[in-house]
């Protein structure tokens with residue numbers, strides 16, 4: 392058994408290659424789905440259903456947090472109009488990583504990390520700068536070692552739903568504008 396680590400999982404697709412990398416590096420991941428940033432409960436549940444497919448594939452546990460979009464909106468208030476990658480996103484990382492850190496403590500674990508670094512659209516340094524504020528945070532850049540490309544391939548193989556926007560209503564707005 393490797394070192395147990397709580398893996399904050401944003402969705403099924405991003406979890407695939409992250410789980411494989413953690414296992415290769417000697418960790419035993421426990422998946423924690425906590426993403427109040429997602430714009431509706433329906434989408435929240437849909438992404439979790441896909442994470443469950445991934446968890447079953449790797450024979451791992453997936454813990455689902457309750458959904459509280461209102462508390463997330465309070466945390467990003469005033470920054471709604473920012474472009475993706477700006478201050479709104481940093482606050483969003485803070486919200487989710489804080490909950491992951493609390494869950495790590497609740498479970499009596501000493502380490503946690505996040506799948507958020509898989510995305511090509513997210514600057515891992517920004518995620519690390521937020522994560523460093525919490526004890527137990529492991530700085531793992533999951534997009535390295537072809538993590539993103541691998542997640543796309545594995546998601547196809549598992550037949551996963553790959554969402555077309557990051558998660559919040561503001562990222563959906565940006566996506567619709569670009570479409």
Ligand code: SF4
Nearest residue numbers: 480483557558559562
């Ligand atoms: S774009 Fe993504 S990371 Fe940024 S605030 Fe929205 S959900 Fe969070």
